Amino acid sequence: MDVDEAIRILRSVGCPEDVIEHCLTVRNVALELADKIEKNGYSIDKKLVELGALFHDIGRAITHGISHGVVGGRILRDLDLDRLAPFAENHIGGGIPAEEAANLGLPPKDYFPNTIEEKIVAYADKLVEGGRVVNFERSLEEFKKELGKDHPAIERLLKLHREMKNLIGKSYPEPASDEALRESP
Numbered sequence: 001m002d003v004d005e006a007i008r009i010l011r012s013v014g015c016p017e018d019v020i021e022h023c024l025t026v027r028n029v030a031l032e033l034a035d036k037i038e039k040n041g042y043s044i045d046k047k048l049v050e051l052g053a054l055f056h057d058i059g060r061a062i063t064h065g066i067s068h069g070v071v072g073g074r075i076l077r078d079l080d081l082d083r084l085a086p087f088a089e090n091h092i093g094g095g096i097p098a099e100e101a102a103n104l105g106l107p108p109k110d111y112f113p114n115t116i117e118e119k120i121v122a123y124a125d126k127l128v129e130g131g132r133v134v135n136f137e138r139s140l141e142e143f144k145k146e147l148g149k150d151h152p153a154i155e156r157l158l159k160l161h162r163e164m165k166n167l168i169g170k171s172y173p174e175p176a177s178d179e180a181l182r183e184s185p
Contacts, residue, residue: 006054013075014061021131027053029133030124037167045117052087052121059088066092066104069111091122093143094156123164136161
């Protein structure tokens with residue numbers, strides 16, 4: 001499947017143009033991250049990263065709420081794109097554990113990015129606001145404003161950030177220390 005076909009599918013299920021723009025930007029960031037990680041000796045399925053990024057927000061055709069990941073997984077399975085469903089389901093924040101998912105009204109299961117490709121897409125999504133690339137610090141601050149600085153999702157997001165930094169290595173633009181990120185208002 002190429003990018004044009006993916007965009008046709010997104011439009012056919014009702015994804016708004018701003019969501020498609022966001023998905024295209026996430027795709028670009030995710031492929032850039034994949035290239036850097038691959039240069040450090042890791043094997044990455046870049047086509048899977050590309051398609052996962054393009055379809056991670058397909059559920060926004062139906063809802064913009066927290067359930068858009070679960071809805072997206074269902075849409076992708078209905079389209080016989082089962083391999084891409086985890087990208088939609090597991091990209092929210094740094095992941096959602098089953099108990100928290102149940103409290104949010106989601107089917108009670110763990111929603112964590114598991115493969116390196118899923119983690120790349122989930123992280124790239126945190127570096128894109130709308131159709132604009134932002135730094136991790138900005139994304140983290142938005143999560144703190146929305147959830148509170150002590151919400152367990154903040155530590156999960158920092159964990160994903162540290163993991164990506166380790167995979168990318170020295171080519172990663174060094175932000176403020178993780179401790180500073182954790183403590184900022």
